[in-house]
Amino acid sequence: MPELPEVETVRAGLELLLAGARVRHARALRKDLRTAIPDLAGLAGVGITAVRRRAKYLLLDTTGPSILNHLGMTGKWREGAEVRAHDHVELHLLDGRRIVFNDARRFGLFELCRADGGHDALDGLGPEPLGDAFDGRVLRAAARRHRRSALKAMIMDQRVVVGVGNIYASEACFRAGIRPGLAAGRVGGARLDRLVTEIRGVLAEAIAKGGSTIGDYRQVNGLSGLFQNQFSVYGREGEACRACGSRIRQSVIGGRSSFWCPRCQR
DNA sequence: CCTAAGTCCTGAGTGC
DNA sequence: TGCACTCAGGACTTAG
Known part of the structure; x- marks a missing residue:
């Protein structure tokens, strides 16, 4: 997969696309990633407030539940109306844009965080290498x-x-x-x-x-x-x-x- | 046939 | 002996 530099680069790109946008509705085209993609109905109408990274995970904060995403080996995000092989999740925005998560090898992860913003996958992770806690x-x-x-x-x-x-x-x-x-x-x-x-x-x-x-x-x-x-x-x-x-x-x-x-x- | 940016699980081994 | 941990190997999947 993308390692930290690639995930961080994707994070910055996604933030440009999504920060401040509003989701009309979100839909899973196929749910079989590393874990099954959950019901995304709760994302209808939410605003996207920030795109963060923790370790190799992306966190899309919304006015509703946060989205937890891992790119696995081949996960990709893009903007575009065209449906391609291995498209897994599409976010339809109020402004008409379609933002897609695509993962050919399906080692990626697309889940929703708990109400407290946490997720089991984030438990037990070590320090960020570019932060003060790593020495x-x-x-x-x-x-x-x-x-x-x-x-x-x-x-x-x-x-x-x-x-x-x-x-x-x-x-x-x-x-x-x-x-x-x-x-x-x-x-x-x-x-x-x-x-x-x-x-x-x-x-x-x-x-x-x-x-x-x-x-x-x-x-x-x-x-x-x-x-x-x-x-x-x-x-x-x-x-x-x-x-x-x-x-x-x-x-x-x-x-x-x-x-x-x-x-x-x- | 081989290889590939990741993670998770299993079972054997280690050490207190 | 028991327990908790470490560590190596394989599995998952598609594409080139």
């Missing part, structure tokens, strides 16, 4: 608990820190100079501090570039992201490291394809 102490504590698991798997654990997925985990480990497969418990505190800095840095840079387009991710306005052109290691197996010239290596760590430089990362 070296967070990773040091996590590394003690997850001491035998691979460092890369640890930073992708959404209970440890949110928003880091398979692409940015490899990129952050490269920037920090740490091998992604190293057992977390064997990485010293100073190196974990450095990893915090690099996670924040790579995510912030990627947001500034509109995210990374691999396959079918698009911004709400249909444009591709640009950060894929700046990858140091992801998807570059066999190519030369831009820092030292060594061949980038690939292996499966925690079930996910992972990339690193054998010389720059120890």
Whole structure:
């Protein structure tokens, strides 16, 4: 899926489309996402007040229930009257526009929040990586608990820190100079501090570039992201490291394809 | 046949 | 032994 930078880019685009708009009615064209889409009749007539992000989830606040949405691997939002394959939810606005959530692989989520604004899916999530609550102490504590698991798997654990997925985990480990497969418990505190800095840095840079387009991710306005052109290691197996010239290596760590430089990362 | 941006569940293993 | 947790692997799904 879209990781934090892609979700944040979609959030900004959706906010432009939806903030201040009023829903005439909302309808599910097919309900079979990761969980069944609930009855959306309660969205008729609501105003959309804000579009927020928590972790990789989007939250559409309304004058009625908030909408909780996850893009899964292939979830997309767009504006347009044309019905396409894998359109799941359409929001018909009072001004006549049709805003659609489409998800080919159906790993996404589209639900309504409780009356108190919460949702079970948001429970137990770790701190936002770009917020003050994420610091070296967070990773040091996590590394003690997850001491035998691979460092890369640890930073992708959404209970440890949110928003880091398979692409940015490899990129952050490269920037920090740490091998992604190293057992977390064997990485010293100073190196974990450095990893915090690099996670924040790579995510912030990627947001500034509109995210990374691999396959079918698009911004709400249909444009591709640009950060894929700046990858140091992801998807570059066999190519030369831009820092030292060594061949980038690939292996499966925690079930996910992972990339690193054998010389720059120890 | 292979691979893919995510998450959830299972069952085996670990440690108090 | 019991319990709570960690950790690896597979499942879900469609497209290229």
